Amino acid sequence: MAGAVRSHGCLRLLGTHLKDLLYTKHCVLFDCDGVIWNGEKAVVGAPEVVSLLKKRGKSVFFVTNNCTRPRDGYLQKFSRLGFSDVVQSDILSSAYCSAVYLRDVAKVQGKVYVIGGDGVYTELHEAGVPAVGREPEIPGATIYDCPLDSDVKAVLVGYDDKLNFLKLAKACCYLRDPDCLFLATDRDPWHPLPRGRVSPGSGSLAAALETAAGRRATVVGKPGRFMFDCIAGRFGVDPARTVMVGDRLETDILFGRTCGVDTVLTLTGVSTLEQAQGYRDSPASEEAACVPDYVVDTVADFLPALDEER
Amino acid sequence: MAGAVRSHGCLRLLGTHLKDLLYTKHCVLFDCDGVIWNGEKAVVGAPEVVSLLKKRGKSVFFVTNNCTRPRDGYLQKFSRLGFSDVVQSDILSSAYCSAVYLRDVAKVQGKVYVIGGDGVYTELHEAGVPAVGREPEIPGATIYDCPLDSDVKAVLVGYDDKLNFLKLAKACCYLRDPDCLFLATDRDPWHPLPRGRVSPGSGSLAAALETAAGRRATVVGKPGRFMFDCIAGRFGVDPARTVMVGDRLETDILFGRTCGVDTVLTLTGVSTLEQAQGYRDSPASEEAACVPDYVVDTVADFLPALDEER
Numbered sequence: 001m002a003g004a005v006r007s008h009g010c011l012r013l014l015g016t017h018l019k020d021l022l023y024t025k026h027c028v029l030f031d032c033d034g035v036i037w038n039g040e041k042a043v044v045g046a047p048e049v050v051s052l053l054k055k056r057g058k059s060v061f062f063v064t065n066n067c068t069r070p071r072d073g074y075l076q077k078f079s080r081l082g083f084s085d086v087v088q089s090d091i092l093s094s095a096y097c098s099a100v101y102l103r104d105v106a107k108v109q110g111k112v113y114v115i116g117g118d119g120v121y122t123e124l125h126e127a128g129v130p131a132v133g134r135e136p137e138i139p140g141a142t143i144y145d146c147p148l149d150s151d152v153k154a155v156l157v158g159y160d161d162k163l164n165f166l167k168l169a170k171a172c173c174y175l176r177d178p179d180c181l182f183l184a185t186d187r188d189p190w191h192p193l194p195r196g197r198v199s200p201g202s203g204s205l206a207a208a209l210e211t212a213a214g215r216r217a218t219v220v221g222k223p224g225r226f227m228f229d230c231i232a233g234r235f236g237v238d239p240a241r242t243v244m245v246g247d248r249l250e251t252d253i254l255f256g257r258t259c260g261v262d263t264v265l266t267l268t269g270v271s272t273l274e275q276a277q278g279y280r281d282s283p284a285s286e287e288a289a290c291v292p293d294y295v296v297d298t299v300a301d302f303l304p305a306l307d308e309e310r
Numbered sequence: 311m312a313g314a315v316r317s318h319g320c321l322r323l324l325g326t327h328l329k330d331l332l333y334t335k336h337c338v339l340f341d342c343d344g345v346i347w348n349g350e351k352a353v354v355g356a357p358e359v360v361s362l363l364k365k366r367g368k369s370v371f372f373v374t375n376n377c378t379r380p381r382d383g384y385l386q387k388f389s390r391l392g393f394s395d396v397v398q399s400d401i402l403s404s405a406y407c408s409a410v411y412l413r414d415v416a417k418v419q420g421k422v423y424v425i426g427g428d429g430v431y432t433e434l435h436e437a438g439v440p441a442v443g444r445e446p447e448i449p450g451a452t453i454y455d456c457p458l459d460s461d462v463k464a465v466l467v468g469y470d471d472k473l474n475f476l477k478l479a480k481a482c483c484y485l486r487d488p489d490c491l492f493l494a495t496d497r498d499p500w501h502p503l504p505r506g507r508v509s510p511g512s513g514s515l516a517a518a519l520e521t522a523a524g525r526r527a528t529v530v531g532k533p534g535r536f537m538f539d540c541i542a543g544r545f546g547v548d549p550a551r552t553v554m555v556g557d558r559l560e561t562d563i564l565f566g567r568t569c570g571v572d573t574v575l576t577l578t579g580v581s582t583l584e585q586a587q588g589y590r591d592s593p594a595s596e597e598a599a600c601v602p603d604y605v606v607d608t609v610a611d612f613l614p615a616l617d618e619e620r
Contacts, residue, residue, distance in 0.1 A: 143509050165473040172508050190522045198482050199453050200522035208518035212500045212510035
């Protein structure tokens, strides 16, 4: 059966087909990086697409594994890049959802040791979850002699451009306690940067810690379904009437499939059409879940279908 | 057949049995940390065991994944801890063997970008392999703007207590070139420290880089057989007449099994008798290779068998 489904994947979404799809969906989930913007540039047409979807009465949510900013930082970025009608409750980042998870699901009783940046610390603070990990160390401190905080009851690892060996080692020490929770914001392995450069992602740092601790982290971000549950629980979203638009097959498309929603791969980011077709044509059944239902060159391809309804 | 072999694993090595084993072996390979010393303390009796083995005409080699020191640093440690008759050619570290691999096997034509410490840099230098990676960065440099060296043709990752995000990111950028070699000194996941603390090992940093680069590293150290090949190629060692003594099942014992030599687990380090028996009694066939042939409480258990021959 998997084969049968997959032979229908990677359909080019155009014209009437696109219009029909949008007609049947009440909720559109967008990834951000590589989908609606790249760095500080909006994908051409993306602000209009978001605006028109909202005007047509659709619910629009932004579901990003990027944990570097708090939601109000994203809100400023949306505004700066010309997305004029996005509100904070439209935005779900892995940092925000990690804070929600720690407060509402894990109900952590104690401090969280964080490998991460401002996005994570701010969201934890706003959720009322005490966090440690970025206090200045005594110069020359090592893992042999640095203080450890006995109130730490969870470790949260995410993208951290201030990562150093001591942070990693301290997290390992906390994780020796089997009762210490172990969370990762997401598993994104790397991120594209300008001029062909790349940066390690949260998944890279999580892998270091998982290897050293001999434990697997609970992952909050995509492709796990927690971020979808956050939306569905609060806004009553029906998976059958939802579509997920993303640029990473192993993250966004797998996420959509895991949540039972239709998926659209857009080609303005990391994954290519060839990779999507490779998954579709692969005999390995576990790769079926990374095959998008539909493919567009850019989210701007949605514009004609939305324009016609004007 | 694997089941039959395993039912005979984990034998307590005592008295006549131990004497018989040593009689049939001409070469003894020892791991260091957790086997002949712990930190700055020799395991009681270990210096005498090494000395007596040598007096009985056995070849003795030290095969360590610890890449923090160059071989002459180990030589000083051996001397300091009372091992009086160890010479530099007895010592094979993952740092030394990585340098040999890069020079003689990979024949790298260019510089090696190193995540690692003094041990690795010194061994590369002595092997005549140019290395970069610990030059001071311009203050405030990031992966967006730092210089990259176009002569880098290999990345070598090992234990590095000065690891930071920028080092990891630079290594990722170099590994974007599929022709750039990718080596890890070893896969040791973590190391025990005093007072119940732990430190991430080379394997932890390698996992971070492998995840970010989407590539697997060639691993020089145990349990791969390259370190054994270094000894066998130079000293004509016969696996059938060799025994490997180590404290880590997934590293030392697997290494011995991979090289076709008998294995002895000593209980002064990381792995426990229960873990060894767990591997022996597991139905998973791949775990058979981590079952030691023999078990001793400490290498000092060798003493009576060697004393009697005096």
